[in-house]
Amino acid sequence: MTAFILVPGMFTDAHVWRETAARLTAEGDEVHAVALTGTGGPRPAAADTIDLETHIADVLAVIDSAGAAPGRQIVLVGHDYGIHPVLGAADRRAERVGRIVYLDSGLPQDGVPALAAVPDPALRQELAERAGTDGELPAPARDAWQRWGSTEGVPDAALDRLTASATPQPLRTLLQPLRLTGAAASLPVTGVLCNAAGSSIEMVQRGVDFGEPTLQVFTGPQVTFFELPTGHWPMLSLPAELAEVLRRAAEGGGHRLVAPDAAQPPAHLRPFLLDVPDIPRERTGHTDLYLPAAEGPRPAVVFVHGGPVSAEGRPTPRDWPTLTGYARYAAGQGVVGVTLDHRLHDIADYPLAAEDIGATLELVRADPRVDGQRIALWFFSGGGLLMADWLRQPPSWLRCLAASYPVLAPLPVLGPVDARFRPADAVPKAGALPLVITRVGRERPEIAATVEEFLTASRDCGAAVEVIDVPNAHHAFETIDLTPESRDAVHRGMRAVLDHLAV
Structure with missing residues (x-):
């Protein structure tokens, strides 16, 4: 069996995982939906005390308390911004982690802040100009979630719940660079791509064939991929299907990319x-x-x-x-x-x-x-x-x-x-x-x-x-x-x- 640690993205709290977590638990898996400080977990009086390191510590605390049963592997799942604290925590507890799942997320690199993954370039620039300052990024209104990712497939009631439970994102979580030592670089990895959000396995394979340097690491035998026919919030639009994909990922299933032929040019x-x-x-x-x-x-x-x-x-x-x-x-x-x-x-x-x-x-x-x-x-x-x-x-x-x-x-x-x-x-x-x-x-x-x-x-x-x-x-x-x-x-x-x- 597996201990899944589910880390939400920007503005969202642990409740976003409710249906997917319930289906995993029903199959006997251990599930921990992480409540990140300030966006679902305890909220300090001042947002300027919350940064990426705070969220990494949140995930570390769950890793240290989870998966105690013999033979039970820990699978870290990071959605959207959540992949940043996931990678930071995996880097410090690599010996405890069995797999990392990138759920419709970016590909964070050492020394790069989560700001780089913000999809709106104008907003990226605005936030970059506020580097070193305090404050929060307001949560989206109901009709503004599309700015942060496709809402394709999300039922109206689920979008209402998402909006009602959303919280502001502390700015320092986006502006503090992610620091990685490379300790977790060899861990098994699964990417879950959401087609309606515009990503696909074919696109990633083409990037590999094109010679994109950041993608070459995903051609190893320990890396697999899945696709879901939905938008950026599959835990709301396809919770059962997402649970099944996560379970198969934990077992090492999924599509493997083909590495370029070293004897042939891209x-x-x-x-x-x-x-x-x-x-x-x-x-x-x-x-x-x-x-x-x-x-x-x-x-x-x-x-x-x-x-x-x-x-x-x-x-x-x-x-x-x-x-x-x-x-x-x-x-x-x-x-x-x-x-x-x-x-x-x-x-x-x-x-x-x-x-x-x-x-x-x-x-x-x-x-x-x-x-x-x-x-x-x-x-x-x-x-x-x-x-x-x-x-x-x-x-x-x-x-x-x-x-x-x-x-x-x-x-x-x-x-x-x-x-x-x-x-x-x-x-x-x-x-x-x-x-x-x-x-x-x-x-x-x-x-x-x-x-x-x-x-x-x-x-x-x-x-x-x-x-x-x-x-x-x-x-x-x-x-x-x-x-x-x-x-x-x-x-x-x-x-x-x-x-x-x-x-």
């Missing part, structure tokens, strides 16, 4: 699907030009990578085979191919990325080898949100906007995005600007939904959209789906863009 660094001319680049700052063998000012296509992408990742996006492949292909067709590195390293960085694109366009249009009156912008993946600025106010020199497997509305799992970057809201102002969208048939559902939202808005306002469908292709197909269908899609997309530049 998917995004594999060769481009077309043979393209080996045209050298000309680099200026964060911008590269691929110049055609043609005289006179030539039109240009600016290829904008997606993201967020780690600032430490190497090579940087403008050196990825997909971007260099498209740019060389464009140069081989007689136009200037342009790639750039922009600062979309975090969901809050869209304004910075937009600035970088603007700077590249100024540089490119001022170049005497470029026809500054004939420019196309081509966006990829998460860069699709950056289309909004150009849809809202298309300049006369912008002849076409293209996007391949784009994200065209903010994804809940990544957190709130500035309302400026919502292409569906901007497209009614695009006028006659031609749009070319490459849509893949094997897209992740949460991204496919954003494309459909955009296309619906486009039809409603009569926007000039050409859709190039690739039914059997995946997201970022140019280095993984080396098929005639995929090659044809790249050719069709390039022809469409070049036709608009020829006008």
Whole structure:
């Protein structure tokens, strides 16, 4: 049997686990729902006495009193913010802990405060500016929980209870960095992902394949994953199913990720699907030009990578085979191919990325080898949100906007995005600007939904959209789906863009 220690997230107390805990107990498991100091447990007179270390101590106290029966393992479950005190406690009692469960939570790192996991970038900034101060973050009103995670599947009565029992979150719990020694690094781990919140095992596997450094540790044999078809509060929406998943996790069940083949490069660094001319680049700052063998000012296509992408990742996006492949292909067709590195390293960085694109366009249009009156912008993946600025106010020199497997509305799992970057809201102002969208048939559902939202808005306002469908292709197909269908899609997309530049 197992001793489950259930640690709640922000604003919530131990009562949030009531139904799930009851089902685990009914099967003979020992269950402790932790009441964190100030958010369900004892509440000191001053909130400034409560910090992350206080909550770690709360969890340690339960660990020290739990699981005394011979052979009974302790499983620590951290939901949302709760994973921070869970990891802090596991680091200090690694010999007592049998497994750690990340329940729709972030991936805390040593030295990083829980503030980094707050989904709203504006709120993160506001709280960061209050570092070193005292106080509390007010609990959400009933209609504001969505700001903190999807409420998909939560019954109205449960949402009422959640709101009624919510308490303010002491600021110091979010601002104090988590300190880890690595003592618990080898403990078995299970991730429980909530699909309606925008996360999935497929997404994590793609991140692993992409080479995301923070995810590589989850490819070990001691790590498993489960999915639940619900939002961010499965203990309220699917309590029985969550109990079953926790029990299976304790037994070591679940899906295991596939580690990248060390002999193969990550998917995004594999060769481009077309043979393209080996045209050298000309680099200026964060911008590269691929110049055609043609005289006179030539039109240009600016290829904008997606993201967020780690600032430490190497090579940087403008050196990825997909971007260099498209740019060389464009140069081989007689136009200037342009790639750039922009600062979309975090969901809050869209304004910075937009600035970088603007700077590249100024540089490119001022170049005497470029026809500054004939420019196309081509966006990829998460860069699709950056289309909004150009849809809202298309300049006369912008002849076409293209996007391949784009994200065209903010994804809940990544957190709130500035309302400026919502292409569906901007497209009614695009006028006659031609749009070319490459849509893949094997897209992740949460991204496919954003494309459909955009296309619906486009039809409603009569926007000039050409859709190039690739039914059997995946997201970022140019280095993984080396098929005639995929090659044809790249050719069709390039022809469409070049036709608009020829006008």
